[in-house]
Amino acid sequence: MSKPLKQIHLAAHFPGVNNTTVWSDPRAGSHIEFSSFAHFARTAERAKFDFLFLAEGLRLREQGGQIYDLDVVGRPDTFTVLAALAAVTERLGLTGTISSTFNEPYEVARQFASLDHLSDGRSAWNVVTSWDAFTGENFRRGGFLPQEERYSRAKEFLATANELFDSWHGDEIVADQATGAFLRDAKAGSFVHTGQHFDIHGQFDVPRSPQGRPVIFQAGDSEEGREFAASSADAVFSRYASLKEGQAFYTDVKNRLAKYGRSHRDLLILPAATFVLGDTDAEAEELAKEVRRQQVSGATAIKHLEFVWNRDLSAYDPEGPLPDIDPDVSADHISKGRAQVRMYRDPLATAREWRELAAANNWSIRDLVINTGNRQTFVGSPATVARTINDFVQADASDGFILVPHLTPAGLDPFADQVVPLLQEQGVFRTEYEGTTLRDHLGLAHPDDVRRERAAS
Incomplete structure (x- = not known):
């Protein structure tokens, strides 16, 4: 008997600060205007996606002491944007990235519980830790926490927030339909938490929200991150978009769930994915090459090379050869607040590898950056892209994808209009929302139902 087809989960990422968005295209719009x-x-x-996702930028990036101006400067506050979007959508989930390193549990729990009420149960929280001292200067003396302390704080942060969400028990709260007042016992909303990172007690002032708790997302790929996801998250963002790597990550994380009393259906694996569509596969391939060149201008290529060389390379021609000088590994890094700083652990080895690639392929600096950077995940006709996405999900390389278009705000439209109908025809993606909350969309149980089930067993 054949295995039933898995239903695909799709979400959309409004990119914000990134190296994906093509700013030179006249169709590119503001990332500030609502x-x-x-x-x-x-x-x-309109495409019946599960949710929209916002990342979070907590400081403008700098390079060589200057504001990094090759991508968007500034980003509105996550909660403000999501609350506003709750008013112009009805079913779409609203997911925001909020750091556990630079916030406090009471404040964050209150904001997410409020968003869940405002949206009728559509809120989700991407729990992240913040790693760099540069960003940390905005928040704390000393800038940052060591990795082991960041994850320790994150685990306790989430556990404390859950205590606050759960301080109003669904079984104990009844609203008076005439007055709207909540009839409850005196302990509803009371909390006491004493731990390594937080020592708080009081009264949580937001009643139980439609989902009980926001849906929890996690993005870390380290050993600590995978364990955190398996123990506490409802969905995890994966960076593995190839079939083989995706299957390995999927199997590893899902197999960690049992020791926490959880099943495979309790955690979704959702890689980020970019795409380029064309009338034919060949046309899409040509368009993808052009998009890559638009994403990596000459100035961007030089800035990217400076991540590795840790030197001012502004005098070099991006259409010329790579520098013959070695990276500077002795000084403070030229780039501040960028994840790329961590990507190249051995700059000297990376420089040697890149020189060999450039020489073998006759690549300029810009050519090298284009060809060694991230390529689009899905490239082809709508039929090819729909088939490939379905193949990934049915092969347990993911449970779906978070799509990141290279144009905003209209870059998602072609996918919605051309690919989604094909997935619907295959019977692997919804044609209508069947529930009202994000938990409904993702097939996740309500925390109150889980609590009752455990109490009865």
């Missing part, structure tokens, strides 16, 4: 967020969200909801 109309851009509204268009993007409405497209995702």
